[in-house]
Amino acid sequence: MTQHIGELNPPMRLMMTPGPSSIDARVYRALATPLVGHLDPYFRVVMDETQQLLRQMFQTESRITFPLSASGSGGIEAAVLNPLEEGDEALICVNGVFSERMAIIAERTPARVTRVEAPYGRPVDPEDVRRAGKGKKVKIVGLAHGETSTGVLTSIDAFRKVADELGAMLVVDTVATLAGAPLHVDRQRIDICFSGSQKALSAPPGMSPITVSTRAEEAIRARKSKVQSWYFDLSSAMNYWGKDRLYHHTPPISLIYALREAMRIVAEEGLEKRWERHRQNEHALTAGLEAMGIGLLVKNPADRLPTVTAVLVPDGIDEVKVRNQLLDEFNIETAGGFGPLKGKIWRVGLMGHVSQKGNVLLFLAAFEKVLLENGYRAPAGAGVAAAIKCYSEAETAAAVSR
Numbered sequence: 018m019t020q021h022i023g024e025l026n027p028p029m030r031l032m033m034t035p036g037p038s039s040i041d042a043r044v045y046r047a048l049a050t051p052l053v054g055h056l057d058p059y060f061r062v063v064m065d066e067t068q069q070l071l072r073q074m075f076q077t078e079s080r081i082t083f084p085l086s087a088s089g090s091g092g093i094e095a096a097v098l099n100p101l102e103e104g105d106e107a108l109i110c111v112n113g114v115f116s117e118r119m120a121i122i123a124e125r126t127p128a129r130v131t132r133v134e135a136p137y138g139r140p141v142d143p144e145d146v147r148r149a150g151k152g153k154k155v156k157i158v159g160l161a162h163g164e165t166s167t168g169v170l171t172s173i174d175a176f177r178k179v180a181d182e183l184g185a186m187l188v189v190d191t192v193a194t195l196a197g198a199p200l201h202v203d204r205q206r207i208d209i210c211f212s213g214s215q216k217a218l219s220a221p222p223g224m225s226p227i228t229v230s231t232r233a234e235e236a237i238r239a240r241k242s243k244v245q246s247w248y249f250d251l252s253s254a255m256n257y258w259g260k261d262r263l264y265h266h267t268p269p270i271s272l273i274y275a276l277r278e279a280m281r282i283v284a285e286e287g288l289e290k291r292w293e294r295h296r297q298n299e300h301a302l303t304a305g306l307e308a309m310g311i312g313l314l315v316k317n318p319a320d321r322l323p324t325v326t327a328v329l330v331p332d333g334i335d336e337v338k339v340r341n342q343l344l345d346e347f348n349i350e351t352a353g354g355f356g357p358l359k360g361k362i363w364r365v366g367l368m369g370h371v372s373q374k375g376n377v378l379l380f381l382a383a384f385e386k387v388l389l390e391n392g393y394r395a396p397a398g399a400g401v402a403a404a405i406k407c408y409s410e411a412e413t414a415a416a417v418s419r
């Protein structure tokens with residue numbers, strides 16, 4: 018017997034998750050525009066514009082800059098499989114689930130992989146990478162700029178310095194940071210940098226922007242063996258995204274429309290302003306949480322991601338119950354922790370379109386109410402008041418500097 022299946026009618030959530038984030042109405046409209054073929058002259062122009070915008074997002078002039086037809090994990094595959102082959106050595110900084118995924122993927126190649134670890138909640142110490150690489154001929158040093166599973170931001174420059182000393186290329190996961198935290202691919206001399214469409218860019222999930230330096234391009238060209246993956250072999254994918262526009266695979270045309278529109282929105286706002294907006298909203302959120310007596314996993318404020326905050330669950334509080342109540346009562350979607358952090362943290366995203374003052378204040382008010390009903394009493398109104406104070410201090414500081 019066939020059952021009637023109705024038309025889609027999903028709830029309009031406020032997606033304060035570590036991704037995907039809510040998207041702007043303009044991006045929905047772009048998704049609904051007519052399809053053309055992937056070799057259509059119109060689409061070739063869309064491709065040029067998409068690449069131009071992506072170079073702006075990454076702050077790079079690199080020729081090989083395009084969106085992979087894959088989620089962020091596909092970006093990791095491409096970034097790691099392309100440079101590594103038999104006889105190579107890779108050092109991967111692991112401080113959470115996603116940087117560990119980079120190590121897991123690298124370990125599937127014939128290269129030798131060393132994990133350089135830090136406790137969850139902290140960035141890896143570049144000194145440990147220097148020690149681990151001593152006496153080795155290291156091909157890549159890999160790290161996650163933003164470790165979404167723990168809310169840690171890693172500052173890239175010290176790792177570039179160590180990679181230079183080791184003669185290695187630098188591979189950086191910016192899935193959680195592109196368009197949400199300062200990043201200058203060329204100036205910071207990142208060799209392979211990839212991201213995801215669904216986070217601070219506020220486009221739908223399913224695309225992984227990637228950019229490759231000339232040095233990495235040459236290293237890929239000089240390989241003795243074929244890249245393990247046909248789909249993620251960057252040299253052949255570039256036949257389509259390069260000047261020849263030769264068929265490689267059929268790309269998700271509608272997602273490219275949406276990504277292009279999302280990046281037009283970023284460009285209109287301006288990257289620096291957007292980075293500052295993310296930082297300011299994260300400051301207000303953490304000020305509010307601290308005023309409520311709630312702890313944060315990342316102790317050092319300079320190590321906190323502006324896009325994702327890892328919030329410690331107070332003793333005796335049921336993490337899942339609170340999260341479900343926020344969803345049912347306020348339509349606010351948040352996330353829990355992975356692995357050893359399961360049940361111990363909530364992860365609250367303020368990414369792209371979602372990183373707004375109104376959302377921070379709504380979340381703090383809703384969180385106070387839900388916590389109270391679950392047995393945690395924060396000083397009444399303290400979270401919202403602290404966040405408002407943080408915003409007005411930032412406004413005063415901005416007025417003085419003008």
Ligand SMILES: Cc1ncc(COP(=O)(O)O)c(C=O)c1O
Pocket residue numbers: 035036088089090091093115161163164165166190191192193213222
């Ligand atoms: C830092 C980081 N890297 C990689 C990924 C994997 O991306 P995806 O889930 O889009 O495959 C994520 C996803 O949350 C992430 O946060």
